Amino acid sequence: MIRLATFNIESFGDDKFKAERLEPRIRALRPKLLELEADILCLQEVNAQKLPGESERKFLALDALLAGTPYETFHAVTTTRPDAPSPGDRHNLVVLSRFPVLESRIHHEAAMHVPLWQPDHASPAMDAPEALSFDRPVLELTLDIGGETPLHLFAVHLRAPIAAPIPGGKTAPKVWKNVPAWAEGYFLASMMRTVQALDLRLKIDGLFDRHPEPLIAVAGDFNATEDSTALRLLLADPDDTGNPDLANRQLFQLDAALPPELRRTVIHKGRGQALDHILASPALFSRMRDIEVFNDDLADEVLDEGTLAEDGSFHAAVRACFEF
Secondary structure (H helix, E strand, O other): OEEEEEEEEEEEOOOOOOHHHHHHHHHHHHHHHHHHOOOEEEEEEEOOEOOOOOOOOEOHHHHHHHOOOHHHHOEEEEOOOOOOOOOOOOOEEEEEEOOOEEEEEEEOOOOOOOOEEOOOOOOOOOOOOEEOOOOOOEEEEEEOOOOOOOEEEEEEEOOOOOOOOOOOOEEEOOEEOOHHHHHHHHHHHHHHHHHHHHHHHHHHHHHHHHOOOOEEEEEEEOOOOOOOHHHHHHHOOHHHHOOHHHHHHOOEEHHHHOOHHHHOOEEEOOEEEOOEEEEEOHHHHOOEEEEEEEOOOOOEOOOOHHHHHHHOOOOOEEEEEEOO
16 A cells, blocks of 8 residues: 655744744644655645755754654655755745655746736836746656556645735735736736646646556645636546547546545635645556545634644645555
8 A cells, every 4th residue: 555645734944943943833743744654745835944154955844843753764855946956945845755766857937838927007017028937846756666657746836826926016015005906916826826737737648648557646735626727727527628538648636535524625714625635647546545634623724823833734634545
């Protein structure tokens, strides 16, 4: 049995490493990680810290969290900044794997021709349209899981449905100057998420082109529910393509097998949402034996905002088990 899990650990780690500030969150998060018993663990929102006198950041907070757990000995692959081989300060992706990593890639930009966008309510006005960029990278790995066929894993954290910045559009970090500027920012955020989902779908189809029955998993925080454009793009359900001959290229949303109340991974103002998912190709889906969302003690990210230290994260972890 192979256990694949994903968990957004909610901006884990301060800008500077402070062990005493970190301890309450470690006490909250470590039992959750151990409960997963994952062979492959995809983490989102892992912050990196800089020690005095050093130029590059390191995952000091994550190392403290994993100390004394089986994950401490796993192979670790992380995202880095687009301009340097070191991690960014915030929201890095990390994959911990019991299995050897055959290959890894970080996708910072789309490989396709992306749309251009020029907001009407920027101040000062933009001189020309700009290409839509990714808010966060995608981490692609090929893992040797012990058989003839490797596992192709995409770890993701897509853009949140929060309005993207528009030059001159705000009077304060969270206060928009007017509705048109906010509306353009919200549209821009949704387009960034959709563009990244489309680019990822095209990469997945490339794997289908090269391999007859690939084992593909896409795991992470999609910031998208099952009826969203981004997730429907990735799934490529035959009901959407209208072509049953393309069914061998679809992805399956594994948590869709659960009833809605067991599927939620975030609670926002009392409303449960399923934003974190594991998707699988037909060959991998046929080996699935169990899917679980660990949301028994999930707190509300708005109403319980001050309880992050004791809750560890406002996201629930998702784990799928596959039999080989």
